[in-house]
Amino acid sequence: MAFVTLQTPRSPHSSTKNVGAEQQCRQFPRSRSKSKMATTHDAEALITSHDPHHPANLICELCKKFYTLGWVTGTGGGTSIRDGERIYIAPSGVQKELMKPQDLFVMDYATREYLRRPPVLKPSACTPLFMAAFTLRGAGCCIHTHSKDAVLVTLLCEAAGTDVFEIQKLEQIKGIPKGYGEEKKGNLGYHDRLRIPIIDNTAHEEDLKDTLEAAIQQWPDTHAVLVKRHGIYVWGKDVAQAKTQCESLDYIFQLAVEMHKLGLPWIPK
Ligand SMILES: CSC[C@@H](O)[C@@H](O)C(=O)COP(=O)(O)O
Ligand SMILES: [Zn+2]
Numbered sequence: 001m002a003f004v005t006l007q008t009p010r011s012p013h014s015s016t017k018n019v020g021a022e023q024q025c026r027q028f029p030r031s032r033s034k035s036k037m038a039t040t041h042d043a044e045a046l047i048t049s050h051d052p053h054h055p056a057n058l059i060c061e062l063c064k065k066f067y068t069l070g071w072v073t074g075t076g077g078g079t080s081i082r083d084g085e086r087i088y089i090a091p092s093g094v095q096k097e098l099m100k101p102q103d104l105f106v107m108d109y110a111t112r113e114y115l116r117r118p119p120v121l122k123p124s125a126c127t128p129l130f131m132a133a134f135t136l137r138g139a140g141c142c143i144h145t146h147s148k149d150a151v152l153v154t155l156l157c158e159a160a161g162t163d164v165f166e167i168q169k170l171e172q173i174k175g176i177p178k179g180y181g182e183e184k185k186g187n188l189g190y191h192d193r194l195r196i197p198i199i200d201n202t203a204h205e206e207d208l209k210d211t212l213e214a215a216i217q218q219w220p221d222t223h224a225v226l227v228k229r230h231g232i233y234v235w236g237k238d239v240a241q242a243k244t245q246c247e248s249l250d251y252i253f254q255l256a257v258e259m260h261k262l263g264l265p266w267i268p269k
Contacts, residue, residue: 043116046086047101055081055088056101058239062143063090067097069250071145077231080130081141081239085109087134091121109134125205129233132213137180137223139235141242146231149253154198154228156260165196165226167256167266175248177241179221193267194252195219198226224249 047056062079066072078096081088087107090099105123106116114123124130126144133139153165167173173194178184188194197219199211208227215225223245224234234249236242256266 046106046116047104055083056104059088060099060101063096063099071147072096076146077144078124078126079143082134089127090124092124128206128209129212133235136216137235140238142235143242143246144233147250149257150232152257153253154226157198163198166193168193169268172248172251176245177223196224196226197222198228201228201230
């Protein structure tokens with residue numbers, strides 16, 4: 001079984017039995033700026049905690065859950081958390097459900113310097129997209145999934161010639177915030193129309209940055225952007241909001257796909 005071949009030498013700071021991403025991904029070259037790095041002790045302290053709500057523990061836990069939902073399958077997708085001035089980022093090209101806190105990168109928000117870089121790994125290609133949610137929308141957590149239903153609604157919208165997913169009159173729409181600012185406080189109502197912009201995919205994840213940023217500017221109330229034939233980015237002010245929105249949206253996408261199969265409209269007359 002291929003999985004077993006990953007369970008070879010452990011990194012010295014590993015203390016749990018599961019294999020970490022560092023072992024999954026030894027092909028990546030080291031590239032670290034030692035001068036700006038925190039000391040090894042400080043760097044390890046950034047990701048070491050018994051608190052299950054510590055961002056380093058949460059990212060690993062969330063990705064395990066998301067894997068069971070098919071959201072981060074085959075190394076795709078991921079999650080990033082902003083905790084004050086610290087940004088926690090997963091490595092690229094690794095099985096996200098097997099990650100350990102010691103596999104995570106930590107970036108300083110203000111300087112964009114990595115305070116912690118695990119050897120042999122490189123940061124997720126989604127990093128510029130996560131940063132867009134943090135900087136443009138003040139997000140505390142951003143989730144990227146390759147959910148099949150998210151991909152399917154982008155295909156259905158493409159076939160319908162629209163680059164916005166729109167749906168109305170579903171109870172779960174009430175799980176999505178109205179927007180930002182005082183006058184947009186609270187969540188959408190049952191009668192409100194949910195709109196999620198869709199951007200084109202690119203050959204490389206990081207090249208989505210400009211169009212994702214443009215979609216965020218064009219749709220100032222949105223908390224998510226769909227990526228055609230790829231997946232979705234969803235963010236929230238904190239982990240709970242990002243996660244519950246991602247769940248609500250995925251549930252709505254599942255319904256939308258089923259409604260389409262049954263010949264039912266997304267916007268009832
Ligand atoms: C199955 S490869 C998927 C990647 O290209 C990308 O779309 C993705 O979501 C994850 O990028 P990663 O750099 O591994 O964090
Ligand atoms: Zn992706």
